[in-house]
Amino acid sequence: MIVVEIRDLNVVYGQNPGVTVERLTLTSGRVNCVVGPNGAGKSSLLKAVAGLLTYRGEISIRINDVEVEKNELHRYVSYVSDIQPSSIKVSVRETLLYARYPCSPGFFYSDRDFKYVEETSRLLGISHLMEKSLSELSSGELQRVLIAIGIVKNPALLLLDEPDIHLDLYNKTRLIKVIRGLAGEKLVFLSTHDPSVASTLCDRLILLNNGRMQGDFGIEELNQALGLFEEVFKTRLALVEVEGRRMLIPVYSVST
Amino acid sequence: MRSLDKTYFLKILLLDVLLLVTAFIVVYVVDFHNVNSRIIEEYRFYRDTYAFLAGLILGFSGSVLQASLRNPLVDHYVLGIGSTSLFAAYLAIALLGSVDLVLIVVSSLAGGLSGLALSLSLANYLGGSEVAYVLAGVGVASLFSGLSFILSYYILQKQPYAWALLLGSFVTPLKEYLPYLVAASLISLIAYLQLARKLNLLLLGDIYSKQLGVDPKTTRLVANLIAGGLSSIVVGFFGTIGFLGLVAPNLARLLFKTSDNRVTVLNSSILSGILLLATDLATRKVLVTKVGEIPAGGVVSAFGGVFFLLILLREVKSIG
Numbered sequence: 001m002i003v004v005e006i007r008d009l010n011v012v013y014g015q016n017p018g019v020t021v022e023r024l025t026l027t028s029g030r031v032n033c034v035v036g037p038n039g040a041g042k043s044s045l046l047k048a049v050a051g052l053l054t055y056r057g058e059i060s061i062r063i064n065d066v067e068v069e070k071n072e073l074h075r076y077v078s079y080v081s082d083i084q085p086s087s088i089k090v091s092v093r094e095t096l097l098y099a100r101y102p103c104s105p106g107f108f109y110s111d112r113d114f115k116y117v118e119e120t121s122r123l124l125g126i127s128h129l130m131e132k133s134l135s136e137l138s139s140g141e142l143q144r145v146l147i148a149i150g151i152v153k154n155p156a157l158l159l160l161d162e163p164d165i166h167l168d169l170y171n172k173t174r175l176i177k178v179i180r181g182l183a184g185e186k187l188v189f190l191s192t193h194d195p196s197v198a199s200t201l202c203d204r205l206i207l208l209n210n211g212r213m214q215g216d217f218g219i220e221e222l223n224q225a226l227g228l229f230e231e232v233f234k235t236r237l238a239l240v241e242v243e244g245r246r247m248l249i250p251v252y253s254v255s256t
Numbered sequence: 257m258r259s260l261d262k263t264y265f266l267k268i269l270l271l272d273v274l275l276l277v278t279a280f281i282v283v284y285v286v287d288f289h290n291v292n293s294r295i296i297e298e299y300r301f302y303r304d305t306y307a308f309l310a311g312l313i314l315g316f317s318g319s320v321l322q323a324s325l326r327n328p329l330v331d332h333y334v335l336g337i338g339s340t341s342l343f344a345a346y347l348a349i350a351l352l353g354s355v356d357l358v359l360i361v362v363s364s365l366a367g368g369l370s371g372l373a374l375s376l377s378l379a380n381y382l383g384g385s386e387v388a389y390v391l392a393g394v395g396v397a398s399l400f401s402g403l404s405f406i407l408s409y410y411i412l413q414k415q416p417y418a419w420a421l422l423l424g425s426f427v428t429p430l431k432e433y434l435p436y437l438v439a440a441s442l443i444s445l446i447a448y449l450q451l452a453r454k455l456n457l458l459l460l461g462d463i464y465s466k467q468l469g470v471d472p473k474t475t476r477l478v479a480n481l482i483a484g485g486l487s488s489i490v491v492g493f494f495g496t497i498g499f500l501g502l503v504a505p506n507l508a509r510l511l512f513k514t515s516d517n518r519v520t521v522l523n524s525s526i527l528s529g530i531l532l533l534a535t536d537l538a539t540r541k542v543l544v545t546k547v548g549e550i551p552a553g554g555v556v557s558a559f560g561g562v563f564f565l566l567i568l569l570r571e572v573k574s575i576g
Contacts, residue, residue: 052466073467078467079467087326087386088323088509088515089509091514094514098453098457098468101470108261109262114261149464
């Protein structure tokens with residue numbers, strides 16, 4: 001059981017108004033997401049949890065009731081966003097081996113490193129891409145490689161910053177499957193600005209706007225949240241049920 | 257691209273040893289076989305050793321600078337370290353009027369590191385793209401090589417080889433250089449063992465290297481200081497040797513088909529050392545009979561420049 005507890009958090013980053021979260025507890029076993037429009041502070045929240053930003057307040061991460069020390073975060077927490085491939089070409093296999101660094105910082109790779117890279121690439125269906133360089137990949141391929149970078153060190157906590165961005169429908173479907181599969185033993189916490197992705201993929205939706213939490217809903221409570229979502233996204237939304245699952249769908253109406 | 261397990265790495269190491277042994281034998285046959293004069297022998301020993309060590313250090317610093325800046329187009333020369341450290345060394349000679357070894361080391365170190373800081377801040381101001389680094393560096397480099405050229409007239413009496421140093425030459429292999437160069441090589445070796453895997457993480461970008469437990473800013477600062485400082489000292493002794501530090505890492509990546517800095521830094525250093533030694537030998541043995549002594553740095557620049565243009569074309573094409 002992995003638990004993230006956030007208390008009296010205040011992140012100020014760049015020009016943004018900052019993110020304030022008074023109290024939020026996340027647990028493993030289901031997909032958690034923070035959803036909100038552009039500039040709501042989703043990335044800042046994720047980065048603060050990953051220890052990539054300085055913040056005021058308290059964020060504690062416990063794995064089976066053992067607290068993760070701040071200087072150990074890099075071993076247990078992965079944060080995945082976009083990547084800017086360097087013009088020095090790095091292959092996917094090398095990238096994944098490099099990303100094993102927290103587990104084996106010695107000069108040579110261990111057998112475990114190679115084993116984990118193999119397993120991770122099979123899990124994400126990128127085995128055929130291993131010799132390609134990062135700059136040669138399509139958006140869908142790159143997104144899967146990015147998640148592989150995140151999980152190859154076998155973290156307890158996986159933070160995905162807008163993983164659905166740039167993906168076509170087919171790749172979005174694949175991504176959703178992969179992420180749902182990971183949520184069993186890891187704590188998955190992702191951000192998205194798309195309510196339909198949030199409601200299809202996630203079991204718990206934290207609505208963020210202007211740096212403040214507007215609500216915290218389980219997927220089963222979505223019917224109470226519809227009005228609030230419409231207000232935050234300034235868009236009409238419809239709550240539909242497809243194959244027994246409730247989803248939020250934007251209603252793009254020209255007349256209104 | 258192969259993944260580098262221990263066995264593959266040891267094979268590369270074995271290849272390097274073979275290469276070095278071959279180079280050693282060639283140098284012995286060409287330079288030391290049937291030499292009767294003790295003075296000539298000694299001169300050649302220092303000259304060959306220095307050419308190799310200077311190449312080694314420049315190849316090391318080129319590969320480290322490229323990895324830490326994620327840019328295959330830079331080296332100490334392109335980033336303006338070469339001309340600024342030479343300028344500082346000349347300036348110190350001109351102002352203080354003596355050619356003192358410690359003075360040269362200190363002034364070239366100070367000059368080279370300030371030159372590096374200047375081009376890096378200019379490049380960041382220009383947007384930090386690959387080409388911005390080259391443009392900023394070339395600007396700094398041409399400014400200070402021009403100034404060094406002017407200064408070289410003033411100091412000719414105290415440093416008669418000032419002109420040869422503008423292009424990089426081993427014509428004056430002073431005995432006293434040895435401890436500095438050996439120390440610099442040892443520092444490269446230690447830095448290589450400590451930094452190689454961290455540099456790999458820098459290739460993934462700051463946000464990934466930070467969450468994998470390697471602080472990108474500190475690592476880049478340390479890497480740049482070591483690479484910039486060591487190459488400055490080499491320049492202070494032997495002058496600006498252009499493009500070698502740029503070509504060697506790219507050559508290593510091409511040959512071994514990997515971006516892994518455990519391989520790139522090692523082989524860039526060794527290839528660069530052997531290349532510079534070979535060039536110096538060739539200019540001394542072959543060209544000297546036809547046209548007189550040509551600074552090895554000049555020859556290396558000529559070939560390196562062509563290679564640089566090829567990489568530049570490839571990069572610009574892949575960006576556009």
